[in-house]
Amino acid sequence: MAILDERPVWSMTGSEKLSALDAAHAEIARLQARCLHLSAGLDADGYAQEMGARDTVQLLSVRYRLDPADVRRDLRLARALHKYPAVTAALGTGRSADSDSSAPLVTVNPGQAEVIVSALEKVPSSAGVPVEDLRVAEEAMVEAAALLPLADLRKLGQEMRERLDTDGPEPRNEDDASSREALWIKKADRGVTFGGYLAGENAELFETLIFAGAKPHKTPDGRRDPRPRSKRQADALSAVLTTAAGNGSAVPGHGDIKPHITVTIDLEDLKDATGTRGRGYLVHGDTLSAAAVRRLACDAGVIPLVLGSNSEPLDVGAEHRFVTRAIRQALNARDKGCIACGAPPSMSEAHHITHWADGGPTSLENLALLCKRDHINVHRGHLTVHMKNGHPVINRPTWSDPDPPPVLGNTA
Structure with missing residues (x-):
């Protein structure tokens, strides 16, 4: 095992830190490659079943407290490596770019190896691609891995697959695509993670609603929306779900009753x-x-x-x-959206100025529209709302304005 530079970081120059980080990443890649080979060997031996585990995935995920999906992905790569000598030679320790031993080493990490192997594994045997052609493609992708970011390496893998399998996969009809639609939901810390696949018009509807709701909005003081695209898209999905639940028709069988x-x-x-x-x-x-x-x-x-x-x-x-439907319609007409940032009514929630738990009535005189972000800020005390001449008014927080400049004394 390589001996890494373990001097205190504070004692190192920038160049030394970068060199030590290079060595650490190389050692990590070497150890990851070693883990892949060991996992493949365990799986081939059937040792997991001997120990009483269901399979190798269960053994490794339970033993090392790993996500089974990650273990399954790595094991899929490990099982296939024996078919790809160029990838195997370059994985972790590196190999010479040509037969000349003085040539620089070409190294791929497990992430790059997974992209290369996954691309070539998708070339069907029915395509009749000669083994020599597959080797050339493998060698080319290994060489390219030394230069390309992972996203570009994936694109190259797609191009290689299309060149090798000129006929391509048989086209699927719409019914086939629809039958493959799926949604999975898994518990996560204080929420859920989810994913899946939608086809045809369902995919188009989903993208249309999410993209429309995820457009950036300027902050009340005119600055750019600070939310990253992933957060804006999550907010858009939440708004779509809230609107669907609110109209009473989101779930079949509920009639006009909201979930x-x-x-x-x-x-x-x-x-x-x-x-x-x-x-x-x-x-x-x-x-x-x-x-x-x-x-x-x-x-x-x-x-x-x-x-x-x-x-x-x-x-x-x-x-x-x-908030009844009639009150909500009146709120939409009066406030025309969030009273703090101007977000449209469809993205706004009804807020009790005096909370109903404190005796506040559900009436126009005690309600205001706020988008989710500003609604949270009001309940956290960062903003306050009061009624003035029958309309809700948002109070700017004390920290929103800079301190006045100091008064200079008379120097005369």
Whole structure:
């Protein structure tokens, strides 16, 4: 095993730090390649079953506390490496670019190896591609890996596949594509991760709604939207889901009844104006802070199940306690969107100026439209809202303005 420079970072020059980082990455790649070969050997031996595991994926994911999807991907690469000598030779330790031993080494890391092998594995045997041609493609991609970013290496793999399999895959009809549609949802820390595949008009509808809702908006002071594209797209999807749930027709069989989120929370926690104590419990097992429950309970999308001191249900909120359709239409007409940043009504939520848990009525005189971001800021105390001449007014926070310049004394 290579001995790495383990001097304290503070004692190293910039050049020394970069050289040490080069050595660390090379050692990591070497060890990752070693892990791939060992994993493939274990899998070929069937040793996982001997130990009582279901398969090698289960053995490695449980033993090393890894995500089974990552283990399955790496094992797929490990199983295929024996068919790709150029990749195997370059993986981790590197190989000469030609027969001349004085030529520089060409090295690929496991990520690059996975891209190369995955591209060539997708060339079907039915295409009848000669082994020599596959070797040439493999060699070319290994050479290119020394120069290309991973995204460009993937594009090259696609081009290689198209050149080798000139006929390409048989075209799929629309029914085939539709039958492959799928959505997966997996629990994550304080939320879910998800992914899947949509085809045809469903894919077009999804992209249209997400792209339309993810357009950047300037901040109230005229600066560029600080959200990255991934966050804007997540906000757009949340807005689409909120709108669909609000119109009562999102889920077949619900008729005109909205699908609600139900949160169980202690009464004293809910009444805590700052929301710094207690949590609300969701049906699917996650929790929300009391502050988040207070914000969500402003609108009709959440029903709080309020518990007394002995954990007995005191009240289950009914939708008419919150914002009815007629009130919401009046809010849209009066406020015309978020009163803080001007986001349209479709992206805004109804906010109780005096929270209903504190006795505030559900009426136009006690409601205002706020986008989700500004709604959160109001409930955190960063912004405040008050009514003036029948219209809600947002108060700028004290920290939004710079301190006045000091008054200079008379130098005369």
